[in-house]
Amino acid sequence: MTAAVRRAGLGGLGLGLALPVVLVSIWEAAGRAGLVPQGILPAPSLVAEAWWAWAFADPGMGLNPYLGTWGETVLFSARRVFAGFACAILIGVPMGIMIGWNRLVAGAVDPLIQSLRPIPITAWLPFAIAVFGIRDAGAVFLIALGAFFPIVVNSTAGARDVPRNLIRAARMMGANERQLLLRVVLPAALPNIFTGMRLGLGIAWTAVIVAEIVAVKSGLGYVLWDAYYVGRMDVVIADMASIGIAGFLSDRVLVALSGRVLHWKQAVRA
Amino acid sequence: MTEAVAIRGLRKVFEGRAGAVEALAAIDMTLAEGEFACILGPSGCGKSTLLNVIAGFEAPTAGTAEVFGMPVSAPGPDRAVVFQEASLFPWLSVRDNVTFGPRMLGRPKDETEVLARRFLDLVGLAGFEHHLPDQLSGGMKQRVGIARCLILNPRVYLMDEPFGALDAQTRMQMQELLTHVWDEARGTVLFITHDIDEAIFLADTVYVMTARPGRMRSRIVIDLPRPRSIELLTDPRFNALRAEILRQIREEASKAMAAIAAEERARR
Ligand SMILES: Nc1ncnc2c1ncn2[C@@H]1O[C@H](COP(=O)(O)OP(=O)(O)OP(=O)(O)O)[C@@H](O)[C@H]1O
Numbered sequence: 239m240t241a242a243v244r245r246a247g248l249g250g251l252g253l254g255l256a257l258p259v260v261l262v263s264i265w266e267a268a269g270r271a272g273l274v275p276q277g278i279l280p281a282p283s284l285v286a287e288a289w290w291a292w293a294f295a296d297p298g299m300g301l302n303p304y305l306g307t308w309g310e311t312v313l314f315s316a317r318r319v320f321a322g323f324a325c326a327i328l329i330g331v332p333m334g335i336m337i338g339w340n341r342l343v344a345g346a347v348d349p350l351i352q353s354l355r356p357i358p359i360t361a362w363l364p365f366a367i368a369v370f371g372i373r374d375a376g377a378v379f380l381i382a383l384g385a386f387f388p389i390v391v392n393s394t395a396g397a398r399d400v401p402r403n404l405i406r407a408a409r410m411m412g413a414n415e416r417q418l419l420l421r422v423v424l425p426a427a428l429p430n431i432f433t434g435m436r437l438g439l440g441i442a443w444t445a446v447i448v449a450e451i452v453a454v455k456s457g458l459g460y461v462l463w464d465a466y467y468v469g470r471m472d473v474v475i476a477d478m479a480s481i482g483i484a485g486f487l488s489d490r491v492l493v494a495l496s497g498r499v500l501h502w503k504q505a506v507r508a
Numbered sequence: 509m510t511e512a513v514a515i516r517g518l519r520k521v522f523e524g525r526a527g528a529v530e531a532l533a534a535i536d537m538t539l540a541e542g543e544f545a546c547i548l549g550p551s552g553c554g555k556s557t558l559l560n561v562i563a564g565f566e567a568p569t570a571g572t573a574e575v576f577g578m579p580v581s582a583p584g585p586d587r588a589v590v591f592q593e594a595s596l597f598p599w600l601s602v603r604d605n606v607t608f609g610p611r612m613l614g615r616p617k618d619e620t621e622v623l624a625r626r627f628l629d630l631v632g633l634a635g636f637e638h639h640l641p642d643q644l645s646g647g648m649k650q651r652v653g654i655a656r657c658l659i660l661n662p663r664v665y666l667m668d669e670p671f672g673a674l675d676a677q678t679r680m681q682m683q684e685l686l687t688h689v690w691d692e693a694r695g696t697v698l699f700i701t702h703d704i705d706e707a708i709f710l711a712d713t714v715y716v717m718t719a720r721p722g723r724m725r726s727r728i729v730i731d732l733p734r735p736r737s738i739e740l741l742t743d744p745r746f747n748a749l750r751a752e753i754l755r756q757i758r759e760e761a762s763k764a765m766a767a768i769a770a771e772e773r774a775r776r
């Protein structure tokens with residue numbers, strides 16, 4: 239049994255941890271041996287120390303922004319990602335389904351979407367600041383826009399590829415147009431929609447960092463750039479790691495959610 | 509007797525990028541109420557097209573299809589369809605697949621549940637209510653496909669090779685099941701098949717279609733006694749009917765082959 243367990247999960251996890259552990263050890267050793275300048279690449283132990291202080295230290299008079307502010311900083315970014323991502327879903331999913339379902343809507347809307355899609359979100363920054371100013375709304379707009387495209391494109395594909403006989407079956411059982419969309423097209427498109435949401439969430443985290451570097455004065459992106467300016471590379475690295483963890487965890491939440499919603503797919507695979 | 513289905517001068521042409529395909533030339537047929545009709549014909553002769561027009565999935569190019577005097581304009585629960593690949597909703601349990609129609613139609617819930625149980629019993633799926641379609645065998649899926657039609661209490665059943673994808677053993681079981689179900693539910697049936705034995709075993713009347721563009725070639729009355737059982741397959745009357753239908757099908761099949769060869773030659 240132990241061998242099977244090791245092969246299936248724990249062994250894999252151990253193997254996956256080995257490479258980072260080795261790299262971090264080399265990095266630490268190089269730092270202590272004075273091989274890398276600590277002002278540019280501080281050793282992991284120093285990063286951990288700074289991170290700890292950033293997270294748990296008493297802010298005191300509030301003069302040092304890197305004492306005890308980690309939690310609120312993460313929350314600022316997470317809230318923006320959540321708001322922007324929610325907007326992207328609320329607009330992208332219904333729009334994608336209508337495009338995939340109705341040829342008229344596709345003809346009217348799809349060309350516009352396809353021509354806006356190649357514009358990277360970074361190119362939208364001046365526009366966002368001009369319209370929304372240095373405020374949350376600009377960041378949320380950028381996040382929503384970035385996440386919108388993969389969601390709308392995948393929802394479209396999902397709605398367009400519903401097997402024709404499922405539609406026919408629903409019609410012959412008396413479903414009207416609204417029931418058809420809600421009871422057949424939407425559930426049939428859900429696997430694609432979740433794929434789009436996962437891609438969109440990744441872009442949302444990219445967008446929030448970009449937006450916070452340029453367009454707002456709080457959150458992980460703002461701290462990242464601010465810490466760099468004042469030469470706190472230990473905080474920069476702790477910040478990067480925080481972004482990675484936040485992105486990873488939010489993706490896990492989405493995967494868990496899709497596993498619940500798409501239980502009918504899982505049940506068959508198991 | 510009332511005319512359940514009346515097809516008059518039905519023609520169907522598909523306009524495709526590769527040109528127009530005339531699937532049905534001029535179909536005339538009427539099914540009496542309660543008639544179990546099987547349609548046989550070479551592949552591509554327009555059998556599915558005919559069924560799809562009656563179901564309301566395809567609009568005719570010319571001619572009319574009427575069901576109990578009403579011209580067909582759209583699909584509806586008065587004409588239940590059993591598809592070849594079951595076409596169940598994979599995200600719904602067996603029970604929810606069966607109750608889908610009544611739920612769409614806003615029928616009372618408790619009544620629907622009782623009916624669902626009754627029809628799942630009838631098709632031999634009691635105890636599988638909470639399974640998902642993909643956890644069922646092909647034959648079981650097709651039983652769900654039949655049960656979800658029965659619960660609609662339709663006036664006409666349209667079945668397009670419903671057992672075509674099943675192995676011989678399962679197919680025979682499903683044929684017996686269907687005759688058994690039909691004894692209970694009644695209704696008018698239009699059943700498409702490639703299998704001559706299946707057609708004779710199930711039908712009151714067998715319609716043989718010509719090669720494409722499809723017309724009705726002949727109507728053969730199967731006056732074998734009901735209820736029918738597997739023993740019938742060795743009955744001399746059964747064999748005589750089979751020989752006659754086989755002869756006609758062969759003729760049409762060779763015409764179809766000749767037509768394809770001619771098309772090939774014309775293309776070169
Ligand atoms: N949507 C469509 N567009 C273009 N041509 C079509 C379409 N549907 C069917 N056809 C053509 O019409 C003809 C009749 O098709 P149909 O599916 O009705 O035949 P069938 O008798 O059911 O064949 P089979 O026994 O193989 O199921 C075929 O030549 C087919 O290629």
Ligand SMILES: [Mg+2]
Nearest residue numbers: 555556557668
């Ligand atoms: Mg067919």
